[in-house]
Amino acid sequence: xxxxxxxxxxxxxxxxxxxxxxxxxxxxxxxxxxxxxxxxxxxxxxxxxxxxxxxxxxxxxxxxxxxxxxxxxxxxxxxxxxxxxxxxxxxxxxxxxxxxxxxxxxxxxxxxxxxxxxxxxxxxxxxxxxxxxxxxxxxxxxxxxxxxxxxxxxxxxxxxxxxxxxxxxxxxxxxxxxxxxxxxxxxxxxxxxxxxxxxxxxxxxxxxxxxxxxxxxxxxxxxxxxxxxxxxxxxxxxxxxxxxxxxxxxxxxxxxxxxxxxxxxxxxxxxxxxxxxxxxxxxxxxxxxxxxxxxxxxxxxxxxxxxxxxxxxxxxxxxxxxxxxxxxxxxxxxxxxxxxxxxxxxxxxxxxxxxxxxxxxxxxxxxxxxxxxxxxxxxxxx
Numbered sequence: 001x002x003x004x005x006x007x008x009x010x011x012x013x014x015x016x017x018x019x020x021x022x023x024x025x026x027x028x029x030x031x032x033x034x035x036x037x038x039x040x041x042x043x044x045x046x047x048x049x050x051x052x053x054x055x056x057x058x059x060x061x062x063x064x065x066x067x068x069x070x071x072x073x074x075x076x077x078x079x080x081x082x083x084x085x086x087x088x089x090x091x092x093x094x095x096x097x098x099x100x101x102x103x104x105x106x107x108x109x110x111x112x113x114x115x116x117x118x119x120x121x122x123x124x125x126x127x128x129x130x131x132x133x134x135x136x137x138x139x140x141x142x143x144x145x146x147x148x149x150x151x152x153x154x155x156x157x158x159x160x161x162x163x164x165x166x167x168x169x170x171x172x173x174x175x176x177x178x179x180x181x182x183x184x185x186x187x188x189x190x191x192x193x194x195x196x197x198x199x200x201x202x203x204x205x206x207x208x209x210x211x212x213x214x215x216x217x218x219x220x221x222x223x224x225x226x227x228x229x230x231x232x233x234x235x236x237x238x239x240x241x242x243x244x245x246x247x248x249x250x251x252x253x254x255x256x257x258x259x260x261x262x263x264x265x266x267x268x269x270x271x272x273x274x275x276x277x278x279x280x281x282x283x284x285x286x287x288x289x290x291x292x293x294x295x296x297x298x299x300x301x302x303x304x305x306x307x308x309x310x311x312x313x314x315x316x317x318x319x320x321x322x323x324x325x326x327x328x329x330x331x332x333x334x335x336x337x338x339x340x341x342x343x344x345x346x347x348x349x350x351x352x353x354x355x356x357x358x359x360x361x362x363x364x365x366x367x368x369x370x371x372x373x374x375x376x377x378x379x380x381x382x
Contacts, residue, residue, distance in 0.1 A: 005033075006034050006035070006094045006095060006379075007034070007035045007036075007037070007092060007093040007094050007095075008026075008029055008034050008035065008036045008037070008093060008094070008095050008096075008097055009037055009039065009088060009091060009093040009095070009096045009097065010022065010026060010036060010037070010038040010039065010096075010097045010098075010099060011038075011039050011084060011088075011096065011097070011098050011099060011103035011106060011107050012038050012039065012040045012041065012099045012103065013041050013077075013080070013099065013100055013102040013103055014040065014041060014043070015040055015041065015042040015043060015044060015046075015047050015060060016038055016040040016047075016051075016053075016058055016060070017047065018053055018056075018267075019099075020180075020267060020297060021099075021123065021159075021180055021297075022038070022099055023053070023054075023056070024183075024368060024371075024372075025097075025121070025178070025375060026038065026056045027054055027055070027056060028368075028372040028375055028376065029375070029376075029379070030054070030055040030056055031055075032376055034379070035057075036055075036056050036057065037057040037058075037059060037091070037093070038056060038057070038058045038059070039059055039061065039084050039087060039088060040058060040059070040060045040061065041060075041061055041063060041080045041084075042060040042061060042062045042063070043063065043064065043065040043066065043067070043076075044064070045062035045063070045064050047060050047062075048060065049062070059087065061080055061083045061084055061087070063076055063079050063080050063083070064076075070130075070134045071134045071135055071138060074138075077102060081105075081106045084103075084106060085106060085109070085110065088110050089110065089113070089114070093116065094116060094117065095116060095117045095118070095119060095379070095382060096110055096111050096116055096117070096118050096119070097118075097119045097121060098118065098119065098120050098121060099121045099123065100121070100122065100123050100124070100126060101122070101126035101127070101142065101146055102126070104120055104146065104149055105145060105149065107120075108149050108152070108153070117154045117155075117382045118153045118154050118155075119153070119154065119155045119156070119157060119382075120149070120150060120153050120155070120156045120157075121157050121158070121178075122156060122157070122158040122159075122163065122167065123158075123159060124159070124163070124290050124293065125163060125166065125289070125290055125293055126142065126146070127139050127140075127142045127143040127146065128289035128290050129289065129290045130142070146170075147170050147171060150167060150170060150171055150172040151171040151172070151173065153172075154174065154382055155174050155175075155176065155378055155381075155382060156172045156174065156175045156176075157175070157176045157177070157178045157375070157378060158175065158176075158177060158178075159177070159178070159179055159180050159293075159295045159316075160177060160179060160293060160295035160315070160316035161177055161316070162292065162293050162295075162315060162316055162319070163293040163295070163316075164176075164177050166293070176374055176375075176378045177374065178371050178374050178375050178378075179295065179300065179366065179371050180295060180296070180297050180299075180300050181300045181303075181304075181366045181367050181368050181370065181371045182297075182300045182301055182303070182304035182362075182367065182368055183304070183367065183368040183369070184304050184362055184363055184367050184368075184369075186271055186304070187271045187274060187275065187301070187304040187305040188271075189271055189272055189275045193272065194272070194275050194276055197272060197273075197276055198276055201238070201260050201262070202260070203236045203276070204236065204258075206234070207234055207235060207236040207258070208234060208235045208236070208278050208279070208345070208346055208351065209235075209236050209237075209238065209276055209277045209278050209279070210225075210229070210235060210236070210237050210238070210277065210278070210279045210280075210281055210310065211237070211238040211239070211240075211273055211274070211276070211277040211279075211280060211281065212225070212237075212238075212239055212240075212241075212280070212281045212282065212298070213238070213239070213240040213241055213262075213265060213270060213273055213298075214240075214241045214282075214296075214297075214298060215241055215242075215243045216239075216241045216242060216243030216244065216245045216246050216249060217243050217244055217245055218244070218245055218285075219284060219285035219287070219288050220245075220282075220283060220284065220285075221283040221284075221285065221312070221335050221336070222239065222245060222249060223245070223248065223249070223252055224335060224336050224337065224338055225237065225281060225283075225338055226239075226249070226252045226253055226256075226259060227252075227338075227339075228337070228338035228339045228341070228342045229256075229258060229259055229342065230256055230258075230259070231339050231342075232258075232339075232342045232343060232346060233258060234346055235258065235342060235346060236258050236259070236260075237258065237259040237260070238259075238260055238262065238273060238276065238277065239253070239259065239260070239261045239262070240261065240262040240263060240264070240265045240273070241263075241264065241265070242263070242264045249261060270301060271301075271304075271305065274301045274302065274304075274305040274307060275305050275307075277305075277307055278307065278308060278351055278355065279307065279308045279309070279310050279327070279345070279351065280298050280299075280301065280302035280307050280308070280309050280310070281298075281309075281310045281311075282296050282298040282299065282309070282310075282311050282312075282317060283310075283311060283312040283330065283335055284296075284312055284314055284315070286312065286313075286314055286332060290315075291312070291314040291315055292314060292315055293315050293316065294314050294315030294316060294317050295315060295316035295317060296317060298317075299311070299316070299317045299320060299321075300362075300366055302326075302327075302358055302362075303320075303324075303326070303358050303359075303361050303362035303366045303367075304362045304366075304367065305358075305362070306355050306356070306358050306359030306362060307355055307358055308326060308327045308328075308350075308351050308354035308355050308358060309321050309326060309327030309328075309354070309358065310327055310328050310330070310341075310345070311327060311328075311329060311330065312329070312330050312332075312335055313329050313330060313331065313332065320361070320366070324357055324358065324360075324361040325354070325357055326354045326355075326357040326358035326361060327354050327358070328341065328345065328350075328354075
């Protein structure tokens with residue numbers, strides 16, 4: 001069967017508003033002749049039931065819940081499984097593409113019943129990501145179930161080489177890395193727009209700009225960054241996003257003239273704020289089990305825009321920053337006390353050099369065109 005005739009069913013455990021990784025994969029497939037339908041779990045029950053985004057068909061299943069419910073989430077997940085199963089069994093498709101573990105058992109069952117090919121897209125190590133949110137016995141069961149299924153699927157794709165290696169050790173046979181890499185052209189912003197936004201949010205001329213836009217949680221080490229920036233008057237910090245630590249962040253920056261919190265932002269604003277920045281900050285607490293696999297969007301946004309990176313010594317992010325020499329890697333003891341590090345950064349003149357190297361890495365290695373080719377080549381083998 002030619003690729004242009006193949007129909008893809010994607011299972012997604014969020015509302016697709018749109019999820020950046022899922023959108024890029026689906027858009028790439030649609031642009032190359034595939035038909036893609038996403039069955040999305042709308043936990044907020046606020047999105048259209050039927051949607052079409054750049055040729056991607058979306059059918060949402062509204063079952064109200066929240067993220068981070070731990071063991072209590074199981075009931076809501078089962079409700080999504082039942083409704084998605086009912087819908088999927090009536091659909092005509094060739095390949096089922098499961099995003100993250102929450103959709104894998106359902107997708108595996110559907111694939112076997114309908115004799116279809118199955119892809120598991122592991123965005124992270126799910127059982128390790130759960131931490132203490134669920135009972136230990138349930139976490140072990142998830143790990144064991146995942147081990148059983150990954151040995152019996154047609155393809156496993158994931159975000160980085162470290163996580164790929166882990167899945168190979170656990171029995172996955174056919175694996176590919178499709179990184180969270182960005183389309184370089186999406187991060188080309190007119191200088192006039194950058195200057196206008198800098199003026200709008202009040203960034204003084206000559207200030208070094210650091211930014212973090214993402215999930216606001218204590219394991220992202222944002223409060224230590226705020227404390228350090230308060231002591232560095234030649235550095236301006238942009239923060240944005242939503243999460244459990246939002247109120248703490250708002251309190252911490254109150255009355256501080258060189259820090260701004262933009263709140264929740266639209267995904268299409270990420271290229272602009274990345275370009276405004278000189279340095280992209282990303283630290284994940286080393287006690288987070290997923291830290292060793294960390295390949296965050298922030299890293300690849302920085303490379304696409306040619307920005308220096310300030311990160312913790314963990315996962316793919318530290319590996320790439322070290323290999324490409326495009327930023328600073330914090331020692332564990334420095335993550336809680338960034339004052340000396342930021343003073344050195346503002347004085348040592350390395351920023352321009354690191355930005356140039358990031359720019360080169362984003363164009364030669366870590367860009368979506370390369371990831372898209374891996375995705376398409378992998379699909380053609382099924």
